[in-house]
Amino acid sequence: MLCSVPTDRSGSNWLDRLRSTKGFPAGDGLDLDHFLANPQNPTPPTPPASDPSTSESIHSVQSQITTQNGAHSVRAQNPGDEKDWYGIMTGVLSELFIMGDGEGQIARKSSRKQPNPRFFPNSRNCDASAGEKISDCAAAAARGENAGWRTPSADLESDAVDRTARGADVDGEEEEEEEKESGDNKDLVGYSRSEVTVIDTSCELWKFEKVLYRRKNVWKVRDRKGKVRSSIGRKKRKLGGGSEDGNVGGKKKLKVSGFEVDESNEEQNIENGKADTSKELADDLDKSSKTRFHLQFCESPRKRRTGGSSVVLIKGIPTAKSKLVEGKKLMSKTYSRAFLTSRPL
Amino acid sequence: MAPGKKSRRSKKESKKLKKRKNISVVPADPNTSDTDWWDVFWRKNSPSPGSVVPEDEAEGFKHYFRVSKETFAYICSLVREDLISRPPSGLINIEGRLLSVEKQVAIALRRLASGESQVSVGAAFGVGQSTVSQVTWRFIEALEERGRHHLKWPDTSRMDKIKARFEAFCGLPNCCGAIDATHIIMTLPAVQTSDDWCDPANNYSMLLQGIVDNELRFLDIVTGLPGGMTGSRLLKFSGFFKLCECGKRLNGNTKTLIEGYEAREYIVGGASYPLLPWLITPYESDVSGFSDSMSDFNAMHESARSLAVKAFSQLKGSWRILSKVMWRPDKQKLPSIILVCCLLHNIILDSGDKLHSDVALPGHHDFGYVEQGCKQVDPLGSALRETLAKNLQRQQESVPS
Numbered sequence: 110m111l112c113s114v115p116t117d118r119s120g121s122n123w124l125d126r127l128r129s130t131k132g133f134p135a136g137d138g139l140d141l142d143h144f145l146a147n148p149q150n151p152t153p154p155t156p157p158a159s160d161p162s163t164s165e166s167i168h169s170v171q172s173q174i175t176t177q178n179g180a181h182s183v184r185a186q187n188p189g190d191e192k193d194w195y196g197i198m199t200g201v202l203s204e205l206f207i208m209g210d211g212e213g214q215i216a217r218k219s220s221r222k223q224p225n226p227r228f229f230p231n232s233r234n235c236d237a238s239a240g241e242k243i244s245d246c247a248a249a250a251a252r253g254e255n256a257g258w259r260t261p262s263a264d265l266e267s268d269a270v271d272r273t274a275r276g277a278d279v280d281g282e283e284e285e286e287e288e289k290e291s292g293d294n295k296d297l298v299g300y301s302r303s304e305v306t307v308i309d310t311s312c313e314l315w316k317f318e319k320v321l322y323r324r325k326n327v328w329k330v331r332d333r334k335g336k337v338r339s340s341i342g343r344k345k346r347k348l349g350g351g352s353e354d355g356n357v358g359g360k361k362k363l364k365v366s367g368f369e370v371d372e373s374n375e376e377q378n379i380e381n382g383k384a385d386t387s388k389e390l391a392d393d394l395d396k397s398s399k400t401r402f403h404l405q406f407c408e409s410p411r412k413r414r415t416g417g418s419s420v421v422l423i424k425g426i427p428t429a430k431s432k433l434v435e436g437k438k439l440m441s442k443t444y445s446r447a448f449l450t451s452r453p454l
Numbered sequence: 455m456a457p458g459k460k461s462r463r464s465k466k467e468s469k470k471l472k473k474r475k476n477i478s479v480v481p482a483d484p485n486t487s488d489t490d491w492w493d494v495f496w497r498k499n500s501p502s503p504g505s506v507v508p509e510d511e512a513e514g515f516k517h518y519f520r521v522s523k524e525t526f527a528y529i530c531s532l533v534r535e536d537l538i539s540r541p542p543s544g545l546i547n548i549e550g551r552l553l554s555v556e557k558q559v560a561i562a563l564r565r566l567a568s569g570e571s572q573v574s575v576g577a578a579f580g581v582g583q584s585t586v587s588q589v590t591w592r593f594i595e596a597l598e599e600r601g602r603h604h605l606k607w608p609d610t611s612r613m614d615k616i617k618a619r620f621e622a623f624c625g626l627p628n629c630c631g632a633i634d635a636t637h638i639i640m641t642l643p644a645v646q647t648s649d650d651w652c653d654p655a656n657n658y659s660m661l662l663q664g665i666v667d668n669e670l671r672f673l674d675i676v677t678g679l680p681g682g683m684t685g686s687r688l689l690k691f692s693g694f695f696k697l698c699e700c701g702k703r704l705n706g707n708t709k710t711l712i713e714g715y716e717a718r719e720y721i722v723g724g725a726s727y728p729l730l731p732w733l734i735t736p737y738e739s740d741v742s743g744f745s746d747s748m749s750d751f752n753a754m755h756e757s758a759r760s761l762a763v764k765a766f767s768q769l770k771g772s773w774r775i776l777s778k779v780m781w782r783p784d785k786q787k788l789p790s791i792i793l794v795c796c797l798l799h800n801i802i803l804d805s806g807d808k809l810h811s812d813v814a815l816p817g818h819h820d821f822g823y824v825e826q827g828c829k830q831v832d833p834l835g836s837a838l839r840e841t842l843a844k845n846l847q848r849q850q851e852s853v854p855s
Contacts, residue, residue: 303650307678308789310605311693311703316789321680323650328683330691 300324304333491557491579499578506812516810519563520772520798525805529597529798530559536596553581553589561586562593566795569774591787594794604800605672605793613706617719619668624757625846626722628709631673633723633733634762635663635685636770636820638677638792640780651785653681655822660785661688662766662776662792665721670765671803672796678789685726686828689733704732711845712852717838722758728830734839738827750850751843766819768809769799777815 300322308316318333496514501507508514515523537555553561557579565575565586572586579586608616613630620629637659642651651658659681665674676692689695697703704719711717720732729735736755737748770777773795780788802809815821 301648301650303648303680305678305680306786306789307676308793309676309678309693310674311607311676311697315602315793321650323682328687328691 297322297329300327300329491554491560495560495579498580513810516807518567519560520567520809520813521563521802522805522807525802525807526556526559526563528805529563529801530555532600533559533593533596536600537592553585558589559593562590563798565590566773566775566791566798569776569778594787594790597794597797598790601794601797601801604797604804605675607673607703608667610706613719616667617709620758623668623761625754625849626758626842627711627845628707628717628719629722629734629758630704630706630719631665631667631721632759632762633663633665633689633721633727634759634766635661635688636766637681637823638662638776638780638788639681640783640788643782646785648680650682651680654824654826657681657779660788660792661685662796663688663692664762664766664769664796665694666762666765668761669803670761670768671800672765672769675793675796677792678785684826684828685724686728686830689723689727698730698732711841712848713844715841715845717841717845720838722755723762724759724825725827726825728828728832729835729839730832731834731838734835734842735828737839737843747843747847751839751846754846763819764814765799767815768813769795770819771814772799772802772809777819 301324303321303323305319305321306316307319320331320333322329322331492515495518496511499507499518501509501514507517512523515521515526519526521529534555537558561575561579561581564570564578565572568575572583572590576583576586581589617628617630620631621627637653637655637657638661639657639659642648642658647658651660653659660677661679661681661683662675662677663685664672664676667673674694676688676694679688679691683691694703704721706719708716708718718732720734722734725735725738727733727735734755736752736759737744739749739752776792776795783791
């Protein structure tokens, strides 16, 4: 049985082998803290996907787990296929390994933060499956949520490359660009962000919403995703608008419509059994409505843990009410019966 | 508990009844044309000795609303459906039902024309500030949709006329329009202040770019972008720029000039714009080699370009909401206000109304802003400018003979 093979290799052995393949000294005193804090480490750790020995070692750990659980992996029983799926599995496992460490320990202790963050190719692009749009990515970048993997120096470098590639205007102004859903927000770190409503009579739809990013003389225009104001360009009017012709009155409408979007999405996701919807919903929200959303749904751990929300609570009311009504009916019936029975008395 | 509720209800009901009574006392039929509002307004705001308001009633109407009574009626007819059909809400509920379309249009026009506060405008009409606010926005939304046909890029036949008039006016052959931009200054709440909106004159502003014809009519506008941008950058972000670059605009007939040279369609712009194949800017006057022919060309160019300057001056002078510092406007709504002012400007021209001579701003429409030269030069643009300058020179040479 192959399952017995990994048990021969002790945990220290595979770690030693891993260290030796990476050129690190194998010793007992080298734990993760020591490894991360080691200032003499010139190269950041790389994912060991291409290293067969590392793959084996990771596989051994996986096999150990499988053996312990008593579940026999089909793939582990076929030695011929081992090397084929090593490549796939090791990639996944290495990701799990690093991410597990990062979440479990690094997040808690700031001292464990890597001085030279590992280059993470998968997080370069916004997760398309999550449906994140460029503007949202940029928003996330502006909030500093997604900027961990990217150092300011790298940013400057790429920007410099961009500039040289694009060239600068003769009058000293740097070239602006307009990208639509290009999906990369790497160049928007450090840019100020302004949401604008533009009216351009040369366009088919005169009125549209854009997001402007600016850093010094560099301006970038992106489409604004998640149309909060669906009525733009139309004359539909909601009751109780109360907006002034030029004053900030429109904000209220904005918030309300954003909130409506939240609620409907929340409802859907509850039905689908997804409790954590904040990331997906963030696409369609402006900042204010987002904050409101977080206050209402995300920052209430009690609600999240129970998987419920106001919707569930509202749903609960009628049932309780009906029960109450039923109870009352029952009571009245009993009382009436009692009364009826007692009347002859 | 229960009796208290009942008393509240009864109070509410009695209030409702009172309201109904009030409404029934002043019946408002929005379908009928209401002229009473003007009589009341004129009586209330009639010219006093020493005031700038004209004595003549028709001229007084123009003074307050910038349009003649006929054009006013036309504007009312454009927006009537929208202003009637929408049920009023909130505070306006009571007053809104009493307001005729004419009075609503008058309130909105006065607000846009004077740029006075909503309270002052409301006082002139005997309505509250919130009514002015709601009515103005409703009017803006309505005209934004209904008045689009007053601002569009001309078709070939109309463009031919424009080109001919441009040539007759300033001597530039095949010129289709003049471009300029202006800043709409505003104040912003502290939380919204950003360098993006801060312009070179240290004001918070929104940009408006417009291309005008020989009659100062806006043919194309772009607005909504922050004042921190330069004019040339605004141009590059505009749909007009993209259409021209891909040959979908200013792609009409070329004109054969003296000595067989050909001039394509183009517009003229100031030194702050790049010299492009379809956008001709003046020669730099402070460089060596600046010749007389260049100077002559610049004079001709300036006469054409000044039409755009004049148009903006008239726009901001007529609709003073644009020339006054707007107090904390909603940046999402401000573009609509600007657009509607441009539409009204065009409606006046299309109706043949003549503006009062005192409406245009006395100084430059963008007073306090220094024009920054753009040194971007496209070879094709440079060649066309040379051709136009040569053509002018030949014309001047041929005239004495």
